[in-house]
Amino acid sequence: MSVSPEDVRTVARLAQLAIAPEAVEDLQGKMNNILCLVEEMNRFDTKEVLPMAHSFELCQRLREDEITQEDVSLSAMKLAPCSEANLYLVPWVMPASDDKTRGE
Amino acid sequence: MHQYTLAELSRLLHSKAINSVELTQHYLNRIKQYNTRLNCLITITEEEAMVQAKKADACIQQGKSMPLTGIPIIHKDIFCTQGIKTTCASKMLDNFIAPYDATVVSKLNIAGMVLLGKANMDEFAMGSSNENSFYGQVKNPWDETRVPGGSSGGSAAAVAARLTPSATGTDTGGSIRQPAALSGITGLKPTYGRVSRYGMIAYASSLDQGGPLATTAEDCAYLLQTMAGFDPYDSTSVEREVPDYLATLNNPLKGLRIGLVKEYFSEGLSAAMREAIYAVAKTLEKEGATLVDISLKRTALSMPAYYVIAPAECSSNLSRFDGVRYGYRCENPHDLNDLYARSRQEGFGEEVKRRILIGTYVLSAGYYDAYYLKAQQCRRLIHDDFQDAFKSVDVILSPTSPTTAFKLGEKTKDPISMYLSDQYTLAVNLAGLPGLSMPAGFIDNLPVGAQLIGNHFTEARLLNIAHRYQQLTNWHKQMPALAE
Known part of the structure; x- marks a missing residue:
């Protein structure tokens, strides 16, 4: 997959970045280089692999509903x-x- | 005085052979002499340092001190320090004075350490050369035409130049270990969750971890002893007892199984670097360790998975910088969207914006499964490879970085070539493991770093191996000319 100049402008709008029109081409090239590197992941079959969001299986710690910090x-x-x-x-x-x- | 290690300085302070005021003044003088050349520090906290030094001396006199009392330190400018500018090396936070201390800062304050200043770094910790700073590039004290590594480049260069005996850093993909290697010092990235992230400005929250940089493993042990521990303010901080890292430093290495990963020594690594790391292995083998050839067969996944997960988390974390509540605001915005978009465009540097764009793209509708979900699946494969490896070895030994310090400007035009500098360190963060870099020789008069990787919460073992290695070698005692 690669990004077009229009994709760069759309993503910049989503990211709230006022990218200058003359910067789009350079950004497109650099983003595509990174996405090309990322494509390497597709060489590995991960169909049966559970995604891992964290290095430990952390669960959210709960605490008493009381003030612990000053305002x-x-x-x-x-x-x-x-x-x-x-x-x-x-x-x-x-x-x-x-x-x-x-x-x- | 600056040629002593932190441990030696602690002994000198507690025997009252020196006092903290004179020690602090000595380091401040060195900073004044060399910081304009090296650009290690963004902020120098001279007044605060002298107040803290006097307080430390009083504590020592009264017999109420701790081992780190009176020892100077520099914090990476990513750690919030109450009342002191905290910039993350970004124009976005050039005017930001933190209203509270990071937990790491407050723990080291309580221990009586003396803050000399805030270290330069790659903006928001994104970079491997310390060239992405709003405050200018940091120079490597071994060769001022070269980078010190990054993102904790200011911290590493300051320790290497003996402008401080200790510094803090953070490591998201190698940002403590790689600059430690390129600057010829020792740096430890602890297990994810071992050190609190509260008050540490977030880049990629599931990967970020703070840790110490110093000249020796023993010094890192002193620092980690204070920095580590559960923090109720950080929901990812792990509730687990902190071992006595100093007590096990001298344990024998007999029976230690060291893994050498064949993928880390493949083509692309220079013969000189390979020889330097094998020499470390041989030294440890003579101490009773066994060398085991192993494979981490999904190593190639580290970089692609990292450059999806880290930018994704970065795009989310950095959305808080919007020109409204704190930080940079553009001039004369004509509506709210213009305020957001121009403040961010003008406030962030190029590498930060690139990572925000990539992160926004991989999280956007239609691409999430292909990129982000896939990267998280790859992350599990990387984690599983390490866990398989740790069934047959206790630690893994590798180069920290494929090369020694490279020239300033050499890789700035090509982000991918810069990213390769972290190819041996990224996987450690994805798997949440501890990793340590220690000086292991020189190639063409530039320091080489060897990396030790352990299973979760084996910092004591890594420090023990590095300490024993440093009892047998002198690499960590070498100093750049400006420190001699």
């Missing part, structure tokens, strides 16, 4: 590039006619 939301909020009244500010999702960049 760090305020100090975390200080790291935000743009915030107000303990809320993260972002541009309008639905553009307004007169003020598209509120929050910036």
Whole structure:
């Protein structure tokens, strides 16, 4: 399998990366080289093999439903590039006619 | 003073022959002298270091110290350090000051270690040469035209140059062992789950593991003793007693069965590298070990499976960097999608974006089974091969990397040739095993690393073998000219 320029643009959109149009061809080549390396897996029959997500068969550890850590939301909020009244500010999702960049 | 090992420094501090303030100042002076040349450190924490050193000296005076009290350390800049910049060598986190300490950091703080600074690395731990850093490439102290390895290249180069007696690193596909090999020091990647990942910025969560880098196996044992252990904040941390790694360092090697994997010594490996590793085997054989030829017949699957699983996990983990809650935000976004896409495009480097794209592709609808599921099935085959091997041998000996340190810029244009640098280390992460790299000679004046791989939770045995080997050889005592 190989990726086309259109595939690169679609994947970039899914990955939320604003790839420049002139970078697509180079990325396509490099992605195809990696996918070509990955194709090596098809030389091995894995039909009957159980997939392994983890090196140990870990099960999710449960704990009592009680507070174990102090609330760090305020100090975390200080790291935000743009915030107000303990809320993260972002541009309008639905553009307004007169003020598209509120929050910036 | 910088030519002593961590263990020797500990003894000198506790006998009060030296104190931590003078030791710390000595290393800070060396950092000031050499960091502009080598670029090992992103942040130097001089003020914090002197405060910690004074506190350590007081503890020693009061008889309340532990073995690591007063010993300087450098943390890879992937470990969160409260109040100190934690960048992961990325523009994305250039302004990020962690609001909490990683568990590894807090354990080493409690032990009284002195933080000299945060080490340069490949951005988000993606790379094998330390050339993928927003803060510039790190140079190998043995030859400044060459790479120190990666992704923990800053940590390895700093230890090799004796700018610190110890450092932390992380290893997702070889990122402790390969730079340790290329820089001529000792590095240990513990069993997955042995060391907490809490506060260690995630690249590929099912593969990432933190560990120590130092000049000797004994020093790594001291560090692992403190770093290891169960952590309720990390759901993948394993609840299992931590053995006394120092107590077994001198155990005899008689009866030890060492596996030599025929696929690891096949064509492509230089004769000089093969000879260097066979020489290690012969040395251990003289100590009573038995050499056994074995096969890991699905070795060829390691690299393809890794380059599906690691990018897949990376694309998921790095989706949190969106320009909203912390990290880099682009200028004047015109809507929310533009904010996300441009912040990520401008904030991430080329290799990181490439891995995010591959990961997004292999997880996308229609390709998941062909790539991700298949890679997970291959992962089990790799794991099963190792488990079969460990029925007939106790440890596996191999080269850590196929070559010695390569030239800066030599492989940057071709990602695949860079990936091959980790061909002997990737499988260890896929199987969750511990692996250690130790100095094993020189080729053309550049260090060679030998890798020991053990079954799960056999770190004590690996450290024991490496320590015994280091009692018989002097490779680990060699230093680059700037450290002499």
